[in-house]
Amino acid sequence: MPNARNTEAVRKPASAARPLDGFDRKILGALAADADLSYAELGQRVCLSAPAVHDRVKKLRASGCLRRTAAILDGPALGKPLLAFVHVDSAGWGKTQELMAMAELPEVEEIHCVTGDTCMLLKVRCASSRALEALLARIYATPGVKGTRSYVVLSTYLERTPQAEITESLEAD
Amino acid sequence: MPNARNTEAVRKPASAARPLDGFDRKILGALAADADLSYAELGQRVCLSAPAVHDRVKKLRASGCLRRTAAILDGPALGKPLLAFVHVDSAGWGKTQELMAMAELPEVEEIHCVTGDTCMLLKVRCASSRALEALLARIYATPGVKGTRSYVVLSTYLERTPQAEITESLEAD
DNA sequence: TCTGAAAATATAACCCC
DNA sequence: GGGGTTATATTTTCAGA
Numbered sequence: 001m002p003n004a005r006n007t008e009a010v011r012k013p014a015s016a017a018r019p020l021d022g023f024d025r026k027i028l029g030a031l032a033a034d035a036d037l038s039y040a041e042l043g044q045r046v047c048l049s050a051p052a053v054h055d056r057v058k059k060l061r062a063s064g065c066l067r068r069t070a071a072i073l074d075g076p077a078l079g080k081p082l083l084a085f086v087h088v089d090s091a092g093w094g095k096t097q098e099l100m101a102m103a104e105l106p107e108v109e110e111i112h113c114v115t116g117d118t119c120m121l122l123k124v125r126c127a128s129s130r131a132l133e134a135l136l137a138r139i140y141a142t143p144g145v146k147g148t149r150s151y152v153v154l155s156t157y158l159e160r161t162p163q164a165e166i167t168e169s170l171e172a173d
Numbered sequence: 174m175p176n177a178r179n180t181e182a183v184r185k186p187a188s189a190a191r192p193l194d195g196f197d198r199k200i201l202g203a204l205a206a207d208a209d210l211s212y213a214e215l216g217q218r219v220c221l222s223a224p225a226v227h228d229r230v231k232k233l234r235a236s237g238c239l240r241r242t243a244a245i246l247d248g249p250a251l252g253k254p255l256l257a258f259v260h261v262d263s264a265g266w267g268k269t270q271e272l273m274a275m276a277e278l279p280e281v282e283e284i285h286c287v288t289g290d291t292c293m294l295l296k297v298r299c300a301s302s303r304a305l306e307a308l309l310a311r312i313y314a315t316p317g318v319k320g321t322r323s324y325v326v327l328s329t330y331l332e333r334t335p336q337a338e339i340t341e342s343l344e345a346d
Numbered sequence: 347t348c349t350g351a352a353a354a355t356a357t358a359a360c361c362c363c
Numbered sequence: 364g365g366g367g368t369t370a371t372a373t374t375t376t377c378a379g380a
Contacts, residue, residue: 028244051357054356055365066246070245070334072242073240080335083285087324109335112256112330112332113329116324118324121258121326149290151260153285155285157284158281161243161244162245162247162298164279222348224347225348227376350379356373357371360368361369362368
């Protein structure tokens with residue numbers, strides 16, 4: 001499913017909530033599992049012609065449902081076998097500023113602001129426990145950070161990207 | 174970067190830790206950001222010919238560094254605006270069995286077994302708070318589950334797949 | 347690893363429902 | 364509006380060196 005560039009899929013309002021039908025959902029499901037499918041193969045799976053699925057994919061891109069397509073790399077094979085979730089407690093709500101600079105570090109994969117007994121939640125993937133220690137030291141050095149709690153992953157049973165449901169999803173609240 | 178099928182990239186030992194050079198890392202970095210790049214474009218970026226990068230990508234697939242390529246879907250656009258992390262405490266270590274059945278639910282994106290004051294960590298994406306409630310009810314109904322703590326994401330500042338570092342990574346512990 | 351040619355693919359144009 | 368068929372332009376991909 002190559003080359004969005006040639007297809008000039010420019011960004012649209014994105015909130016223009018395109019209603020997804022069964023075809024769209026099947027297409028998204030298939031591409032979420034394997035973005036290398038050719039339009040011919042994709043068309044066969046969802047019972048549509050290649051140009052038809054091509055057109056739909058283009059629209060799904062424009063509407064924002066299909067954000068991009070990415071190569072999924074293997075952490076351990078890349079030399080980063082240590083996955084961890086780090087809860088960060090900060091005085092006040094220093095959500096912006098220096099903590100956002102962590103986004104530049106390749107070890108940091110996710111940064112969320114959450115409810116609950118903590119403020120920030122980070123997903124990080126490191127080469128070693130020493131590398132994690134260095135990362136935590138850097139977090140602690142950030143002004144406003146009161147403390148952290150780390151949850152080191154022992155084994156991962158499931159790790160995937162957002163899924164498109166085949167059936168219509170229940171209406172949102 | 175289409176069609177791994179035609180390239181017969183069958184699974185190899187994967188622990189055969191292929192040493193990645195600068196070219197490999199740049200290729201992986203580019204493909205992690207956009208898997209739709211043509212080999213010609215990719216080659217230009219890393220200063221290699223198209224067949225050369227093609228060959229490297231094939232080897233990176235075979236070695237397990239490049240696991241697959243996926244369409245990254247947008248949760249909110251798909252009708253699932255509610256992201257949350259759920260900590261699950263269980264009596265003993267009921268890591269297997271019924272909890273693994275949660276992997277079938279499209280709302281559940283990640284299941285990890287972690288160290289710290291909790292046993293399991295789930296990343297879930299739901300349509301509404303009601304849907305999250307239903308999910309939690311299901312978790313509670315699982316034998317051995319003592320309790321859960323949920324961290325609802327208010328805003329996400331970074332969310333990406335594992336990154337390949339441009340520079341050689343420090344040796345593992 | 348590069349150069350050039352082959353086969354397969356994406357994609358546009360057009361017609362139909 | 365959306366889908367199908369044909370035709371063209373890229374692209375992948377296999378030779379060869």
